Amino acid sequence: MITRNALIYLSRQEGLKDFATRFRPFKQLTTRFVAGETIDETIHFIREINAEGCSASFDHLNESVTSAAEASKEVAEYLNILAKIDETGIRSNVSIKLSQFGLTLDPELAYKNARRVVDEAHRRGNFVRVDMEDSKVTQVTIDLFKRLREEFSLDDVGIVLQSYLRRTYEDAQQLVKLPARIRICKGAYNEPPEVAFPDKKDVDENYIRVMQLLLSSGIYHGIATHDPKMIEATINFAGRAGIGKEAFEFQMLFGVRRDLQRQLARDGYNMRVYVPYGKHWYPYFMRRLAERPANIWFVMKNLLKG
Numbered sequence: 001m002i003t004r005n006a007l008i009y010l011s012r013q014e015g016l017k018d019f020a021t022r023f024r025p026f027k028q029l030t031t032r033f034v035a036g037e038t039i040d041e042t043i044h045f046i047r048e049i050n051a052e053g054c055s056a057s058f059d060h061l062n063e064s065v066t067s068a069a070e071a072s073k074e075v076a077e078y079l080n081i082l083a084k085i086d087e088t089g090i091r092s093n094v095s096i097k098l099s100q101f102g103l104t105l106d107p108e109l110a111y112k113n114a115r116r117v118v119d120e121a122h123r124r125g126n127f128v129r130v131d132m133e134d135s136k137v138t139q140v141t142i143d144l145f146k147r148l149r150e151e152f153s154l155d156d157v158g159i160v161l162q163s164y165l166r167r168t169y170e171d172a173q174q175l176v177k178l179p180a181r182i183r184i185c186k187g188a189y190n191e192p193p194e195v196a197f198p199d200k201k202d203v204d205e206n207y208i209r210v211m212q213l214l215l216s217s218g219i220y221h222g223i224a225t226h227d228p229k230m231i232e233a234t235i236n237f238a239g240r241a242g243i244g245k246e247a248f249e250f251q252m253l254f255g256v257r258r259d260l261q262r263q264l265a266r267d268g269y270n271m272r273v274y275v276p277y278g279k280h281w282y283p284y285f286m287r288r289l290a291e292r293p294a295n296i297w298f299v300m301k302n303l304l305k306g
């Protein structure tokens with residue numbers, strides 16, 4: 001049986017990535033989780049999402065930046081996204097990964113690049129969410145985010161924490177004091193047991209503890225999950241604590257549980273859909289397969305159909 005770990009391992013294999021991105025039938029399957037290759041294709045889907053009462057977070061996929069010049073192109077892409085959001089009037093903020101701005105080359109370069117995007121978002125009254133990547137970069141991501149927060153406001157830039165990490169509850173306690181807007185998710189990478197809870201039960205328990213801490217802080221946070229148990233726990237906690245629906249938002253990924261996305265929006269909750277696009281979809285796509293290995297059958301079936 002193909003395991004979650006094996007799929008995450010495959011998500012990092014450059015050779016497979018090159019093959020998969022050139023293999024047309026495989027590429028066609030990505031439309032399940034990836035909106036397209038261009039900003040305009042993505043805008044088409046975000047309009048549909050907006051029409052269903054949900055907002056969006058625009059994400060350009062590219063985690064494998066290997067030069068300062070490439071990182072600079074990513075900045076240009078995001079400045080363009082922010083301009084297009086304004087031009088078209090779609091309801092969307094943006095999500096970025098520091099690795100796409102050069103984090104593994106030089107953290108200072110990533111900071112300067114992220115700063116340019118946050119500055120532009122600030123100028124346009126938009127918001128930048130800094131995604132969280134694997135645990136090797138958790139600390140540096142938090143450190144660079146704190147520097148951004150010194151310069152920009154709570155409503156300009158926010159961060160992501162992952163409930164599978166043992167350190168996350170403490171990070172959340174520190175960050176709400178800044179204050180900071182946080183997206184809590186379970187976490188999508190392969191992590192060793194020293195840093196992450198190996199059991200799903202512990203990941204879920206930690207998710208609920210962090211969610212309660214966030215909701216009690218009075219700051220507008222993002223509760224990112226497709227797990228009905230986490231959603232129910234959030235709704236129940238908010239109800240018990242007298243926290244209004246307008247005080248937080250649920251977040252889900254493009255192509256996952258669209259029924260639930262619509263339902264929550266209809267029930268009056270703020271619902272944001274994370275919408276990725278771009279040519280470098282391979283690692284993102286493989287992580288989505290890893291979250292639900294049943295998706296592999298969907299891929300196999302469609303590949304065999306030709």
Ligand SMILES: Cc1cc2nc3c(=O)[nH]c(=O)nc-3n(C[C@H](O)[C@H](O)[C@H](O)COP(=O)(O)OP(=O)(O)OC[C@H]3O[C@@H](n4cnc5c(N)ncnc54)[C@H](O)[C@@H]3O)c2cc1C
Pocket residue numbers: 130131132133160162185186187188189224225226227228230251252253256257273274287288289291292295
């Ligand atoms: C808006 C958003 C932003 C995110 N940002 C980050 C980030 O910055 N860093 C990071 O590490 N991770 C991020 N993630 C991914 C996250 O960490 C999880 O890997 C992912 O959300 C699956 O966890 P879950 O909470 O849905 O619960 P799970 O326990 O994994 O799944 C619960 C149920 O949801 C459904 N489901 C979940 N995933 C899928 C899927 N791929 N296909 C079909 N059904 C599915 C299934 O019904 C499953 O039984 C983000 C997720 C969301 C929704």
